Amino acid sequence: MKKILIIEDDPIVANVYRNKLAVEGYQAEVAPDGEAGLKIMRVFQPDLFILDLMLPTISGVDVIKEIRIEQDFTKTPIIVFSNTYLTNLIQDAWRAGASKCLSKSSCSPKDFIDVVRATIGDSGALPQANAVEAPDVGKSASLASEDDAEFQDDLRKTFIDSLPTTLYSLRQGLQGLIKSENEVVRLRNIYDLYRRVHALNGNAGLAGLVLIAHMSSALEALLKEIYEKPKNMNASTTRTIAAAVDFLGSLFARAPLEDKQEIPVSKILVVDDEVISRRAIVYALEKARLKSVNVEEPEHALRLLVENDFDFVFLDVDMPGMTGYELCAKLRAMPHHKKTSVIFVTSLNDFENRTSSTMAGGNDFIAKPFLFIELTVKALICVMRSQLRLDPKG
Numbered sequence: 001m002k003k004i005l006i007i008e009d010d011p012i013v014a015n016v017y018r019n020k021l022a023v024e025g026y027q028a029e030v031a032p033d034g035e036a037g038l039k040i041m042r043v044f045q046p047d048l049f050i051l052d053l054m055l056p057t058i059s060g061v062d063v064i065k066e067i068r069i070e071q072d073f074t075k076t077p078i079i080v081f082s083n084t085y086l087t088n089l090i091q092d093a094w095r096a097g098a099s100k101c102l103s104k105s106s107c108s109p110k111d112f113i114d115v116v117r118a119t120i121g122d123s124g125a126l127p128q129a130n131a132v133e134a135p136d137v138g139k140s141a142s143l144a145s146e147d148d149a150e151f152q153d154d155l156r157k158t159f160i161d162s163l164p165t166t167l168y169s170l171r172q173g174l175q176g177l178i179k180s181e182n183e184v185v186r187l188r189n190i191y192d193l194y195r196r197v198h199a200l201n202g203n204a205g206l207a208g209l210v211l212i213a214h215m216s217s218a219l220e221a222l223l224k225e226i227y228e229k230p231k232n233m234n235a236s237t238t239r240t241i242a243a244a245v246d247f248l249g250s251l252f253a254r255a256p257l258e259d260k261q262e263i264p265v266s267k268i269l270v271v272d273d274e275v276i277s278r279r280a281i282v283y284a285l286e287k288a289r290l291k292s293v294n295v296e297e298p299e300h301a302l303r304l305l306v307e308n309d310f311d312f313v314f315l316d317v318d319m320p321g322m323t324g325y326e327l328c329a330k331l332r333a334m335p336h337h338k339k340t341s342v343i344f345v346t347s348l349n350d351f352e353n354r355t356s357s358t359m360a361g362g363n364d365f366i367a368k369p370f371l372f373i374e375l376t377v378k379a380l381i382c383v384m385r386s387q388l389r390l391d392p393k394g
Contacts, residue, residue, distance in 0.1 A: 002123050004028045004116070005044055007037035007051035007063060008081075013202040016155070017050065020109050021116070025123030034058030038066055041073065048120050049073075052104070053082040053089055054198055054224070061089065064096040077119045081107070083201070085221035085287055085373060105205040105213035108152060152208050159207035163252040169196055174245050178238065187230055193241075194223035200248075211384060212251045218288060218380050219244040222373045236366055240374050243364075247381045254388065266383045267309065268292035271301040271327065272316035272345065277368065281314055281345060284375040290383060298322035305331050312341035312382035315362070332361040341382040345370065 004026050008014035014030045021028040029044050031037035034055050041049070049067060053060030060080060067073050077099040082090050084103045093101060100115060107115075173193035180186035197220045204213035222241065226233050268285060272278045273296045285292050295301050298319050305313075313331065315324035324344055331337045342361060347368040363382075366375060 001025065001027045002047045002120055003044060004048045004050060004120075005031065005037060005041055005046035007031045007034060007049065007055065007060075009033055009052065009055055010199050010202050013052075013199075013206060016109065016206055017112060020113055020151075024113055024116075026116070034060065034063035034066075037063060041067065042070075045072065046076065048116065049076060049078040050116075051078065051080055052202075053080050053086075053093055054220075056195070061092045061096050064093060064098055068097040079115060079119060081202075083217050083221050083224075085218055085376065086224065087287075103205075103217075104202050105217040106210065107205060108208055109155075109206065110152075152206075156207040156209065159203055159209065160255050162203075163255060166200060167249050167252055170200070170245050170248065174242060177241070183230065186233065187227065190223060190227045190230075190233070194220060194227055197223060209255055212248065212255065214288075215244065215248055215251060215380055215384065218373065218377045219248075222371070222377050225371060225373055232371055237371065237374055239364070240377050243381055244377050247385070250388075251384070266290040266292070266379075267311050268314070268379065268383070269301060269304060269308075269310045269312075270294035270314045271298060271319070271324070272296065272314070273319045274316070277316065277345070280370075280372070281375060284370075284372040285379050287372065288376045288380050290379055298324075298327045301327060302330060305334060305337060309336055310340055311386035312343065312379070315342060315344050317344055317346035328361050341385065343378060343382070345375070 004021055006014050006017055006021075006028060008017070008030065009032050011032070014032070018028040018030050029040055029046070031040050034051075035058055037049075037051065051060050051063060055063065060082075064078055064080070067076070067078065078097060079100045079102060080093050080098045081102050081104040082093065084090075084105070090101050100119065102112070102115065170193070173189065173196050177186065177189040177193055180189050197216050201213055201216040201220050204210075204216060219241070222237070222244075226237060266285075268290060270278055270281050270285075270292050272281065272294070275296070278294045278296065282292055282294055293304065295304065298321055301313075302322075313328075315328060317324040319327075324346070328342050328344075331340065331342065341363045343364045343366060344362050345366045345368065364378060366378070
């Protein structure tokens with residue numbers, strides 16, 4: 001019987017995967033963190049490691065490095081779960097010795113088992129009928145004969161039932177962050193909210209709720225970046241985090257209605273006369289696989305707006321010929337763009353310009369230089385709101 005060590009700090013996610021592996025005939029052990037995993041591996045001698053890169057205390061990348069130092073495990077396959085928005089972390093994992101990288105937000109239990117089989121082959125034993133039952137994931141998780149679709153439906157139902165409690169937890173975490181009295185408390189509250197969103201990302205991915213998983217994945221990446229670089233925390237990032245938590249509440253409310261979920265196809269307009277700024281915005285959008293049309297002349301943008309529907313628009317303010325405010329006012333006069341979300345991206349970050357952006361009909365305001373992942377989060381909110389026919393919010 002082939003042995004697999006799962007290093008994962010979320011007990012529900014860890015037990016779901018351990019259970020699925022047991023059903024398939026593999027022997028699986030779970031370690032709640034990297035330090036415990038390194039101790040267990042020497043006794044357990046696994047044929048495969050599965051670990052989350054976003055581990056507390058010891059990072060997943062450092063765990064991989066420690067595994068590869070051990071002579072017995074220099075060639076043992078390592079499958080890692082990560083956040084697709086954290087490309088640098090994924091590259092570090094490859095360099096450290098990861099064998100395969102999977103997206104936690106989009107990998108179903110069936111996909112997971114398929115990857116395990118492709119990596120180390122069949123279990124070498126008959127499936128176990130008495131798998132260990134995962135907490136709070138439903139009785140069918142311990143049945144060897146269950147159908148994969150039924151299994152995920154069960155996970156989905158349990159996850160949806162837990163969403164009111166999850167939303168309350170996220171809002172409590174957000175309030176703690178907003179009301180932080182000093183830098184030390186703020187940093188602790190950022191980390192606390194980050195871990196809550198991290199758990200949400202993994203559980204939504206297991207349940208097959210793609211939109212919730214995708215949104216929480218982007219928010220998780222933003223919170224991680226702010227935690228690692230606290231100087232990037234400002235009024236803009238706080239508004240973005242609050243908007244993302246609020247929008248997750250909207251997605252939670254829709255979760256029981258969603259069947260086959262897909263990330264919406266976007267139609268985005270980027271208007272900025274500075275080529276470097278345009279490239280930066282497009283790069284941030286591409287991180288979320290969002291397509292855009294980008295132009296440098298406001299007059300060209302106006303023609304496109306007359307002829308096309310867009311999910312939302314990024315506008316620079318200070319442009320030759322027509323300011324972003326003037327273009328936004330013209331946009332709002334068009335019936336098909338009365339509710340289109342507009343975000344101003346500009347180096348003009350004073351109170352007067354912030355007020356002007358609202359008066360012109362803008363929904364939000366980001367000052368240059370901006371965090372790529374913050375812009376990505378805002379873009380996802382706008383696209384999903386538009387596609388789901390939800391009214392835009394600032």
